[in-house]
Amino acid sequence: MGHSFAALEEQRLLLQASLDGLKTQAARNKLGQFATPSALAQEIMRCAAALMPAGAPVRFLDPAIGTGAFYAALRTVFPENQVHEAVGFEVDTHYGQPARQLWQETGLDLTLADFTRQPASPRFNLVICNPPYVRHHHLNNDDKARLQLSTIRACGTKMSGLAGLYCHFLGLSHAWMAEGGLAGWLIPSEFMDVNYGQAVKRYLLEQMTLLHIHRFDPSDVQFADALVSSALVWFRKTLPSPDHAVTFSFGGSLSAPKLIRVVPASALAREAKWTRFPATDIRNNDSLPTIADLFKIRRGLATGNNNYFILSNEEIRARALPLECFRPILPSPRYLTTDIVEADAMGLPVLEHRLFLLDVRLSEAEIECRYPRLLAYLEEGKAQGLHEGYLCSHRSPWYSQENRPPAPIVCTYMGRGDAKSGRSFRFILNLSQATVANVYLAMYPRPPLAQALKREPALIRRLWQVLNQITPEQLLSEGRVYGGGLHKLEPKELAKVPACALLSLISN
Incomplete structure (x- = not known):
């Protein structure tokens, strides 16, 4: 086609910055919109090229393409005649419409639609994605139920109700992958430790051949406006062999990590916290004594x-409050x-500087009789609506504290x-x-x-x-x-x- 993808990538970066500037950070956080840095996208695509069969025709899919960081990397890394198809989905027209115009003559089929609602076509042998990091509490109950059902149908795995949207993106992509296809997902590393990640880990171990997880050094945040630690997860759509082992790496770059360790998949199935690797070895004895x-x-x-219930000694004296109630x-x-x-x-x-916690279980009538100054302070709290807050409203009396x-x-x-x-x-x-x-x-x-x-x-x-x-x-x-x-x-x-x-x- 003769396109200068380096020049188009420069245009894309300017476009990305302009479009981001038109949205508040809070709005992008809610939708989980954290664009992949260009250098990282290219590094990931070079890893993909090393993992793909040499010279194999590439049918590429990005389920959350944004402005096309991974597509730009694809066309930079892979020879033009090797890319047979490239498809992307973007739900937000704010990014998707300008991106479609930018890439319209390069062979990218960019659909402005919600990937989670699209009928699957299992023909893609390279899926690379930085899915939206939308926490579960930003999903309404109807969406959660729909996503759970769709994900079960796509990959046979039921995601937790606490799972973020990215977990469903990963599971749904199963139905789009060709047998033997390669996937690389840039996702929050918390799935490796938290309870809702158990279903994701089970899927990766039992239904896919999990190849490699690289965890980025959390002090080097990949997305400057997202307080998450990121991991890159590579796997193939093929059942694992009984003696399969997974590579874990940490820090540095993808090609030169600080730490690396190969862990048998059988050990991972028993391990609740995958972020222990590669820094530590496999647990050899579950009967070792622990702090518990x-x-x-x-x-x-x-x-x-805290500002209301915790007072300094000076504040208590200034208000003439009874110290025996703290x-x-x-x-x-x-x-x-x-x-x-x-x-x-x-x-x-x-x-x-000594601090004291207000903790009294007397009724307000008793407090009025014995400690009128304290009652006045409680009335100040009620005027602020503290008694209607979630924690206080579930206590009796509302100003008492946990044991x-x-x-x-x-x-x-x-x-x-x-x-x-x-x-x-x-x-x-x-x-x-x-x-x-x-x-x-x-x-x-x-x-x-x-x-x-x-x-x-x-x-x-x-x-x-x-x-x-x-x-x-x-x-x-x-x-x-x-x-x-x-x-x-x-x-x-x-x-x-x-x-x-x-x-x-x-x-x-």
């Missing part, structure tokens, strides 16, 4: 409104400069790698009677440990020291990560961290 053997772990309490609470981790919280004679934390006793050790719930220690999570020895909010995980000793601590109270400090010797890699392999390097540990994830050294302390 010693501690019951609970998320800190959710107040309903209990101490640790500040947010970013304001806690120590990893050991000492206590005074009353059990209050020895901190420069979350002080825990001797707490762990931060979210964090980024500390520049000095390299640690994303902190274990804090809490010798005070302060409770914690939901930015912490509270660790309560189970009965055997509690009995040992009664006999030897100093043991808690040694346990805390051993917890802080757990490597960042061990913690991160159980947690999850988001774009920009933000890490998170849920209670069940912290509970799974190996704890052999902790148990040896108890036995000794």
Whole structure:
């Protein structure tokens, strides 16, 4: 055809920037519209060329083509006579109509329609897509039911009701692929860890031959306006062999990753958290002791409104509120400069700025009689509509709090790698009677440990020291990560961290 695809790609990039500028970031976030960077699209297409049979005719499909980043890469990487067909779908005419005009003379069949509603034609041997990252709560119930049914019909897998739209795009594409066809999906890496991703992983392991998952370094966000960590998933439409193994890589570039490991598919079927790879090896013994053997772990309490329910000592005095209706609470981790919280004679934390949580279960009539200043403060909260909020409206009385006793050790719930220690999570020895909010995980000793601590109270400090010797890699392999390097540990994830050294302390 003689087209200059390099020149057309330059036009596309200008067009993309112009069209993005006409939409708010919030609007694009809601629709999951995060354009693939041009350099990344070309790198992905070069990987596709290496995985395709040499010289094989290419029938290309992009179910969410946008302005055509992958199509431009296709025509740059593959010889013109090798591309026999190229089809794309785009639901948003804001991007699709200008893109169709841009590529109209290059052989691209770009349809302005919702891919999830199109009748399938199983003839494509190369499917490359960056699907819309629309979270489930932006899908109405009718759409969820329709998508679940369509995905079951397409690939035999029922996606969770919590699955994002990208999961359905991936499943629906099954019916469009030719046998032996290759697919490369640029999707959020969270499917590798979260519960709704189980169906996706089962599909990839049982109905496809999963080839390679490359996880991009979360500190190097692929999409500057999307707080997600991305993965590139390669697979073929063919049943896997019994001894099949999958390549996992991390960081660097697709052609030169920082880490790489080959994992048997049989091991992946038993592993709940795929983001452990390639940094860690296969679990060889599921009976190893974990933190859950010693501690019951609970998320800190959710107040309903921290600014209202958590007050400083100075604020309480200024309002003449009764201190006996408050209990101490640790500040947010970013304001806690120590990893050991000492206590005074009353059990209050020895901190420069003490915070207290309003937590009273007296009725308003009793409060009016005993603490009229506190009643006035509650009326201020009601005037703000706090009593009608989700959490407060489900409590009786609305100003009471969850039962979350002080825990001797707490762990931060979210964090980024500390520049000095390299640690994303902190274990804090809490010798005070302060409770914690939901930015912490509270660790309560189970009965055997509690009995040992009664006999030897100093043991808690040694346990805390051993917890802080757990490597960042061990913690991160159980947690999850988001774009920009933000890490998170849920209670069940912290509970799974190996704890052999902790148990040896108890036995000794």
